[in-house]
Amino acid sequence: MKRRLLAVDWGTSSLRGALLGDGGQVLEELQRPMGLLQVSPGGWQAAFDEAFGPWLSAWPQWRALMCGMVGSRQGWVEAPYLDCPADVRGLASKLQVLREGRHAIVPGLRCEADGVPDVMRGEETQVAGALSSLQPGEATLVLPGTHSKWVRLRGERVESFATHMTGECFALWRRHSLLSRSLPEKDAWRPEAFDAGVRRAQQPGGLLHHLFGVRSLSLFERLPEEDRGSYLSGLVIGEELRAQQIAPGLKVAIVGSDALCERYARALQQLGAQPRALGDDVTWRGLWAVAQAAGWTEGETE
């Protein structure tokens, strides 16, 4: 009977799992709306068993490796943060083990700059999964989203990273600020308006000022209604890039949904960088890489 790895990505709002076979190929996959926000304290084991019991009964030698908010203070068991610089071997050496060693949670990462710490939990596994897809000279990785992560690599090691609350702030302004009154209910995707927002964000004045421009441009009908959401998106992503001080020619790998990859690639190109989208299908590869480094994928039995 072969040993199987159950790879689990257990985040804030959903639970995803994949049964991985030899070499890490995906045999089965499932997703449930059962994230940190839905699981009651003390309910993690039951939720796990309910989701994966049917699969695992066929594979007595399974082990489960998990990443994401399942390892946060509000999760199943709090997993530590590993300090940067850190690599896959380091992640594997700090697994938070539970249920007699059949389960483990990948640690998060922590770094510090200018006296302020930064953290990630879940993205470290995506980075681990992206490493094998990087090309020579790609030492900067961005994982856009609710909280975008900019990761600086040296070889296969994470040197440092920085979080930007870009996606969360966009949603707040889009739905809950004065600007929401100027925006249509549903956003269209208008690439040129997005570009204009990115350009505007590079000018002096600051984000808090540029935001008000959405209002004043709308007031004088100098920004068509259907362009406003894309312009605002460009302003906010453009501010993230301004702060990251993107050097011309910088190679940047993007890990994210197709829609976000498109936006970040456009914005990065406008600033003279060389972006390349990797997609967001890297988590299973990352869990497999960490499991390998932990020696979990060896010693298969017939």
Next chain:
Amino acid sequence: MKRRLLAVDWGTSSLRGALLGDGGQVLEELQRPMGLLQVSPGGWQAAFDEAFGPWLSAWPQWRALMCGMVGSRQGWVEAPYLDCPADVRGLASKLQVLREGRHAIVPGLRCEADGVPDVMRGEETQVAGALSSLQPGEATLVLPGTHSKWVRLRGERVESFATHMTGECFALWRRHSLLSRSLPEKDAWRPEAFDAGVRRAQQPGGLLHHLFGVRSLSLFERLPEEDRGSYLSGLVIGEELRAQQIAPGLKVAIVGSDALCERYARALQQLGAQPRALGDDVTWRGLWAVAQAAGWTEGETE
């Protein structure tokens, strides 16, 4: 019978009025929770008559000069925007007259920089009222609030201005973002934590990144719970000041509530500027100044 000026500040959430006598001194004042958000379309005249009728019946020769959102598109009558550079005489020449000339609304101001317009409505009257309190060399005025206004003066003329959505964004982050989970229900005022936020905002990294620092500092208990609200306030006001590129030694006059004046003065001092608080009691003086320039205060009859 003397002529009286009824000065009206009619904003988004409240209606304030003052009966002004010779030289602009305040004879009576009232305030009602009857702003743009409460008055139904078409209900402006009735709301006005109900609030001020009893006063005015004693002064047949009254005139009413109004400022604020009463002149917006959703207000009583839309008043124009006057383009900068602009002075009190210009404001008086563009009054939006209604009710056979007994009422008028002060126009807002508009300016343009880098292809994007900016607007104010209501603050132009506060600026007009502050002018007589300025000292030689004070050519920069800040009116902090939901939407802070930075005004650049040349003599008694407004050259240009810039709006920052500082107060609104602070409230969004304070109450509706991930950060709200790290903050106590009620804010204490902790000046040193505020200073640390202002200092942090001057470092590279950008506001979207520094915001996440509130979370990560809290996570590792490096920012006491009671300090977090003041630190966040310092970050956001500090970002506004960073964007305004405050030169050392710059004289800045502040028009606002005592609490906001204290915060802005602290932050400006930290950046080497020379702030001076004027308080926020300038609107009646501004309306009197505009009324004088319009010739409304002349020709009193016994």
